[in-house]
Structures are given as C-alpha cells and as structure tokens.
Amino acid sequence: MNTLELKKPGFAERLIRLLYPVKCMCCGVILREDTVLSLCEACYKMLPRCECGFYETFRLPYIDGLFSAFHYEQGIDKAIQEMKFKNQPGLAKTLAYILGEEYMKEPVFPPVDLIIPVPMHRSKKRQRGFNQAELLAERISGYLNIPLDKTSLVKVRNTKPQSSLARMQRLNNLENAFEIKNIWNIKDKNILLVDDVITTGTTIDTCGKILYESGAAKIYAMVLAIAGN
Numbered sequence: 001m002n003t004l005e006l007k008k009p010g011f012a013e014r015l016i017r018l019l020y021p022v023k024c025m026c027c028g029v030i031l032r033e034d035t036v037l038s039l040c041e042a043c044y045k046m047l048p049r050c051e052c053g054f055y056e057t058f059r060l061p062y063i064d065g066l067f068s069a070f071h072y073e074q075g076i077d078k079a080i081q082e083m084k085f086k087n088q089p090g091l092a093k094t095l096a097y098i099l100g101e102e103y104m105k106e107p108v109f110p111p112v113d114l115i116i117p118v119p120m121h122r123s124k125k126r127q128r129g130f131n132q133a134e135l136l137a138e139r140i141s142g143y144l145n146i147p148l149d150k151t152s153l154v155k156v157r158n159t160k161p162q163s164s165l166a167r168m169q170r171l172n173n174l175e176n177a178f179e180i181k182n183i184w185n186i187k188d189k190n191i192l193l194v195d196d197v198i199t200t201g202t203t204i205d206t207c208g209k210i211l212y213e214s215g216a217a218k219i220y221a222m223v224l225a226i227a228g229n
Helices: 010-019 042-047 076-085 092-103 122-128 133-143 167-171 202-213
Strands: 065-071 114-117 153-155 177-178 192-198 218-226
Touching: 065 092, 076 092, 076 133, 076 218, 092 133, 092 192, 092 218, 114 133, 133 192, 153 202, 177 202, 192 202, 202 218
Parallel strands: 065 218, 114 192, 192 218
Antiparallel strands: 153 177
16 A cells, blocks of 8 residues: 555654554454554455446546446445544545545546535535545545645535435436536636545536536546445
8 A cells, every 4th residue: 555655643643543543444453553544454455446447427428537446335335434424534534545546556537637526515514524525535636636626616505315316306406506606717627526425426427517517628527436336
C-alpha cells in the first residue's frame, strides 16, 4: 500500500491510539499505533475489487465514463455504512486512499479540470454532520492534484433516500433537486464527479445532466463501490 503517500501519525496521535486503539474497519482487529490506515493488510488484500474498474455508461447518458474500485460487499459495504450511519467520518481517509490506490493502478480518464462531490442537501448534512462524498472528494483531489469545487453544484431540495425507491420513482424524486451556482466555473471543463456508492446511477446521472446543460465538456464519475453488478 505505497503508491500514494500518506503522512504517518505523529507522537501525540500515536499516544492517543495507545489509549484508544484503532481497529480495522472491516474485521475489527486492533491495529498498531503507527498504522496509517484503519485497515489491516489481510483485509486490504481481500477487498472485493472490481476486475475492471472502468464501466460502460450506456445507461447513464450524461456520464462519459465511470470508475468503481470495489463491489459493494465483503467489508467495503460495512465500512461505508459505519462511516455514513455511525458517525465515523474519519474512515473517509482510508476509503479515499484505497479508492485512489485502485484508480492509480490504471488511470482511465483523460485529463480532468475539476473534481465535484455529489452534493447533499444542507439539512441532511447538518443532521449527519458531514457529506461523505465531499470527504472522499477532498482527499481524491489532493491525491490526484486536481482542483476541488464544493460550491458550484448544490442540492436545493431535500429528497427521499434513493435506496427506498424504484427506478422511475428515483427519477421523479430528483426532479429540480440540483442547481448550478457558479456556471463560469463549469463551462468547457472536464469534470470528475465523486460519490461513495452507485446503484442505478440515477443520482450521479442527474448531476451529470445539469453540469452538461451548464456547459461542461465531459463528465466522468468515480465511486468507491458499485452495488447490484
């Protein structure tokens, strides 16, 4: 695990970890205090990697290419759920790192000008305390040295969770849910959308649609895991 560089924990952080040990996000084994990631070597090797991370996007007309590092199963699903629903935003560091690691093995996208996280409505973000897509995008931006834009694409309507809806309901649920605030920052740009999980792709394609209609040149998507494939 050394393609991307990560800063090792300092003395104070290692001391804290002696008192409050860090556990592997997949199996729960206690890790050494100087471990950089919340993931043991055994679980890292067993992660459900996508054999080919690049997916055809014929079902997503506004996405020009999709990269997923993992299938949504065997540990990755648990880690994502822990991050999102059990208030563990710190796991985003490890999840973004392994996403970047998998992508850097064989980069598939042409040069990208801007990284944009799939936005969350402000009320939901306030309730959860963070937007997991934003946390992932911040670190992916640093790893790939691509500018991050967290303000141009916003979610202006709070919607029902997509996971609870059928496909047509998902489309209707997201109607007029997103807006572009900084069109000048979108026009003629190749954009990489970042999210944690993709299932049907309705959300990310809806984001792609409004970006395309605002003048974006190409729109790609990078997700940590793909479900249902």
